[in-house]
């Protein structure tokens with residue numbers, strides 16, 4: 001137990017109510033006293049130490065999982081959405097729109113519902129995990145399934161929003177308020193560890209999140225709240241890896257539908273984050289992603305397949321001897337495993353059906 005926690009409990013300190021990330025990190029965010037705060041108390045997600053991954057990686061390296069699945073809608077998107085939605089509401093916008101592989105739309109729908117705004121979401125038909133689709137519908141978004149991939153959806157919503165930005169606000173990560181909110185994950189990691197890690201692993205899709213983390217780490221260091229900058233280690237899925245191969249992919253494929261993106265909007269800022277931090281952007285195959293997905297789940301942490309790309313990246317990089325002894329690695333688990341029940345079920349052995357008879361149950365348990 002951390003010394004501060006022991007001291008707190010000994011002094012009888014009670015748990016306080018987390019107000020959401022805008023209140024907690026207000027001075028770093030583009031809000032004023034007049035901005036109406038649209039919050040579902042997002043942020044303050046657990047940084048879970050992983051002794052299992054540490055023992056696989058070896059060399060006295062510590063490994064932590066930043067579990068963003070613990071946000072209100074089950075993904076890191078809530079960090080950006082609280083800021084983007086607050087700004088939109090404060091500026092008198094009536095509706096928000098986004099393209100999405102599923103998580104952005106779920107989050108936009110939830111925060112729009114909270115703000116009393118209409119959400120319009122465009123998603124690639126047949127390529128969004130069930131949990132995410134059901135969230136968008138339950139939160140009252142107008143869901144449009146487009147015959148085409150994410151990149152096509154993004155082009156359409158950008159065109160729509162450009163026509164009348166004061167009426168319909170684009171809430172994809174090309175909206176700078178999204179990036180501002182998402183950078184708070186880097187602040188939290190520095191606060192939770194007492195220092196920035198040496199390496200930060202994360203999946204890369206549209207490349208907003210790697211951009212946001214890098215902005216957050218730099219900002220925290222610039223105000224003296226951390227002393228070092230981590231290497232940014234981004235991972236794309238092998239058949240959806242435009243940044244790695246160096247050109248857009250027209251028809252991306254991967255089991256990790258959240259990062260099935262062929263032409264990332266924040267491509268340039270992602271490569272800047274890589275180059276300025278001395279990190280890499282590499283790719284991991286679907287089998288590597290699924291192995292990591294099962295591995296972390298077997299040790300109690302259920303994240304969606306795209307999230308597991310960060311862990312697959314850690315394992316790949318450490319197997320190549322890339323991590324020095326004493327390194328501190330953080331992997332962001334971007335979304336909850338419950339988002340994508342279909343992929344989970346495909347990766348399980350079948351359950352066993354039995355009559356309620358103790359002898360029969362024992363026989364199965366023994367076999």
Ligand code: F0G
Pocket residue numbers: 075077099100101102103104105173203204205206207208209210258259304306307334335
């Ligand atoms: N992991 C998950 C679970 C995601 O949903 C996404 C992106 C990423 C990683 C990649 O983050 O785009 O900032 O590089 N999902 C977007 C969406 C595209 O529409 O939900 P990124």
